[in-house]
Amino acid sequence: MKKIYILLILVLFLFSCKQKTSILNYPEDVEKALNLAQDNRKELEKVLQHYANDSLKLAAAYFLIANMPGQAYYKAKLVDTSGTKVPFDVLDYPNYTQMVAAWDSIENKIGKIDYTRDTVIYDLQSIKSKFLIKNIDLAFMAWDSPWSKHLNFKQFCEYVLPYRGSNEPLEEWRENLYKQYTYLLDSLENINDPIEIAIKINNSLKSWYKFDARFYRHPTDLSYSQMKNYKMGRCEDMTNLAIFAMRSQGVPVMSDYVPYWPNTGNNHAWNATLNKEGKVVIFMGGLDNPYEYQLNNKKSKVYRKTFSIQKNNLANIIPKGESIPAWLAGKHYTDVTKDYIKVTDVSVEMEKDTPDSCSFAYLCVFNSGEWKAIQWGKLKNKKATFKDMGMDIAYLPSYYRDSVIPSAPVFILNNQGEKIYYQADTTNKIDISLYSTTHRTIVKTTDEIETAAFEDGVSYILYYWDYQWKSVDTLISQKNQALQFKQVPSNALYWLVKKDGNKEERIFTIDKNGKQIWW
Numbered sequence: 001m002k003k004i005y006i007l008l009i010l011v012l013f014l015f016s017c018k019q020k021t022s023i024l025n026y027p028e029d030v031e032k033a034l035n036l037a038q039d040n041r042k043e044l045e046k047v048l049q050h051y052a053n054d055s056l057k058l059a060a061a062y063f064l065i066a067n068m069p070g071q072a073y074y075k076a077k078l079v080d081t082s083g084t085k086v087p088f089d090v091l092d093y094p095n096y097t098q099m100v101a102a103w104d105s106i107e108n109k110i111g112k113i114d115y116t117r118d119t120v121i122y123d124l125q126s127i128k129s130k131f132l133i134k135n136i137d138l139a140f141m142a143w144d145s146p147w148s149k150h151l152n153f154k155q156f157c158e159y160v161l162p163y164r165g166s167n168e169p170l171e172e173w174r175e176n177l178y179k180q181y182t183y184l185l186d187s188l189e190n191i192n193d194p195i196e197i198a199i200k201i202n203n204s205l206k207s208w209y210k211f212d213a214r215f216y217r218h219p220t221d222l223s224y225s226q227m228k229n230y231k232m233g234r235c236e237d238m239t240n241l242a243i244f245a246m247r248s249q250g251v252p253v254m255s256d257y258v259p260y261w262p263n264t265g266n267n268h269a270w271n272a273t274l275n276k277e278g279k280v281v282i283f284m285g286g287l288d289n290p291y292e293y294q295l296n297n298k299k300s301k302v303y304r305k306t307f308s309i310q311k312n313n314l315a316n317i318i319p320k321g322e323s324i325p326a327w328l329a330g331k332h333y334t335d336v337t338k339d340y341i342k343v344t345d346v347s348v349e350m351e352k353d354t355p356d357s358c359s360f361a362y363l364c365v366f367n368s369g370e371w372k373a374i375q376w377g378k379l380k381n382k383k384a385t386f387k388d389m390g391m392d393i394a395y396l397p398s399y400y401r402d403s404v405i406p407s408a409p410v411f412i413l414n415n416q417g418e419k420i421y422y423q424a425d426t427t428n429k430i431d432i433s434l435y436s437t438t439h440r441t442i443v444k445t446t447d448e449i450e451t452a453a454f455e456d457g458v459s460y461i462l463y464y465w466d467y468q469w470k471s472v473d474t475l476i477s478q479k480n481q482a483l484q485f486k487q488v489p490s491n492a493l494y495w496l497v498k499k500d501g502n503k504e505e506r507i508f509t510i511d512k513n514g515k516q517i518w519w
Contacts, residue, residue: 142250242285369503
């Protein structure tokens, strides 16, 4: 009995050592994620144990778990400035215009309202082993498709394997969509062409899913079941739907986006895929197919959502406690601007002194009435270099301390990559005639007189930029008549705004012929 007891102790000891060694042998980033999982660690370790004898699927599980920190569903609530919850459902209104009118009516009564983060459900602390194992197995089954053979393991992990598209509620979608689209196999002319099956799937999505602007003010990205229920959403939802449907079949699909357009308001997201040669082809899920879709606005920066944590992102290198613009705080995106447009690096010397605790400077674009940070650069002796910038765009250099702090004059980065600064000259003033608040097609009368595009009897305010917007004058418009502003600072960036308007008017300069040049 003693020998049996000793043998039993030895077996238990060896088993314990083996378990401990297994844990210590996890890759460092996987071990870090497992620790962050807290009580849910055992669920994630079940996945790793499940694939202990399958090195490729184990590597895929490592990829998902190592990059899971930060992946979450963010619940939100609409509140007033005191934090009191405001009941509001965008779908209570028949269209976007009436929804916005209702929103404005609430703000007129109680003041500013906005969404705030209510609850965060982190994947690391909630995801179940059964869910993750099923996702991995179905993703590998999809990768085995003929049109997916061109994908290497890294591409598979980034563009097929992930179980979520953005920050939507977590739920299963692969199995349902895999079964839904397997019939397409029989209709393919070229079974090795991922673009052909992407087009067929997208045509199916177009038959039942639509864009609806009301969802601009929906508090969260939609889950797959919500998409099926609503049958409409905003551009982020449309890109996610294409991601779900196409990744279920092994088609590599990603979501690329512009956080801020530099020549108009708002932002945008769309889809991209890889053809069998590995080239990026863009499209819009549920709207335009590959080789049909076009992006007509100017682009300062284009980014791609990634499941993997991008270790060189600003959020990973900025000193602790230093302010960072909200969207730049993300760790799951990468810069793909040069895949879309011709770019150049821009070096800027700051004129204003650097505030305390500012290690970085930013370039901003003008979007919906505000300067918004679009790229960052490390400060050294008040200089910073900004990588891969789009050209023919107006930029404002800035610091950031909870808000944008202008740090140098505005400049136009022309198509040759040259900076043309606009510093308001308040000594040499000019008279200017203005015909519009935004870019438009010039309309001339039969006697070649340019027609103005102003509402009749409305007040318009002209501003010029000098480290802040400064008012020149306010004029009341007359139908078809230009607004004549006298004694305006020259060599400036200007902004003509309708009084009490929505601030969507565009900035402009004045050329040597007195014409408005829009930015």
